[in-house]
Amino acid sequence: MAVNLVRGTLLRFGRQGGYVALQRRGFADAPQMAFTFAAPNGVYYNNANVKQVDVPSYSGSFGILPNHVPTLAVLKPGVITVIENDGSPKKFFVSSGTVTINDDSSVQVLAEEAVKVEDLDPSACRETLHWAHGQVSSAATDEARAEAQVAVEVAEALVKACE
Structure with a gap:
């Protein structure tokens, strides 16, 4: 524990004793979210840049935006809504699967079965x-x-x- 405290202190203060910025703020770029969505019957998105993804999970339905906290969740049967960059929503039914949200804002949805809602009878x-x-x-x-x-x-x- 003491080693972690010392290591953290060394990261904050340089060897010369001066303060070192741990993170720098950049220009205001629009956040990006690389989205991959696949099922055995096909790949619907492959590292596509989207605005938002709404997913149904057993821990509750939730929306995913860029810079979302890293998460791993099990999907329950329901509708995934993908809001594309132009604002248009695309809806897919999934029977089950997983959603992974990484710290680099990339999101992967792997579904057991998936179909476009518009194709349902x-x-x-x-x-x-x-x-x-x-x-x-x-x-x-x-x-x-x-x-x-x-x-x-x-x-x-x-x-x-x-x-």
Whole structure:
């Protein structure tokens, strides 16, 4: 612990005893956020510069802007909204996955399944929900019931995404 204190002091004060700036403020550049979003069915963004990304996670839905605190979160079924630099929103449904926010403002979303919300068929989503509820009712084992509950959670999020 004392070593860390000494090391921190040496970083703040140069060998000559003068104050050394740890960080310098630069010109007011627009912050950048490199965004990568991929799923097994394709890559939607690859180091693209975007304004904001909103993600659904099990710890709560949250928005990501440049200079966001580094974070790792598990995605829950729901809609990811990407606000591009021109202000236009793009919406994608994800079934699950992870989001990683790095200290250099880069963001990676890796989804188990992803589809553009505009490509969803509302009637097919409702049918999927009905089928999933049937699977829960007819599950013979705890394992089958748990799998059916996951299907219900995803199907409910699909129906909500279509609204």
